[in-house]
Amino acid sequence: MSHSFKKIGVTVLAGATFMTGLAFAGAPQAAAADTCSAYQSNEFDTPGYNVDVKIRFCIRKSGGVHLAYAEGTWGDGGGAVANFEQFDIHVRVERNDVVKHETTCSLSGDLNLYDSGSFDENGTSHSGSLHCGFMSSTTASGTGGWSADGSVRYNINNNGDGAHTWDLGGSPTIG
Secondary structure (H helix, E strand, C coil), X not given: CCHHHHHHHHXXXXXXXXXXXXXXXXXXXXXXXXXXXXXXXXXXCXXXXXXXXEEEEEEEEECCEEEEEXXXXXXXXXXXXXXXXXXXXXXEEEECCEEEEEEEEECHHHHHXXXXXXXXXCEECCCCCCCCCCXXXXXXXXXXXXXXXXXXXXXXXXXXXXXXXXXXXXXXXXX
């Protein structure tokens, strides 16, 4: 290979490397990932099959606001008989274990209608979104100690035991 072709090849390679560097330098930084608790599971002894539910709580900071939501899955729902009279997920934004904002959403309709499904901040896999949503937010004042926490208030259909609370562990804290 002649000396001039080597020089052109090195120049093209250097230019491509420089342009690649510019592309990465100009790319926006990825948003911080949500911080979530581990999934927590419960099997509910209902009139139909025992319904299995997995749930976790997540928190994110976006534009000066802390957002908390619940996400999870269920299986063995649905059936000829309604399994739950009540299945309400309570989602809280907390700072240093002090509740700053909370919301409640009912999942009983989907659990009673569908054998399996999932839910997250956008609603359920069957209904798209719930009227009250799973998002809870508060304006961020101060740094550190923010977390998502919550519980489930449930009442199994026709068992005569009334409502019970399933307390769940919260997410790790963020700034």
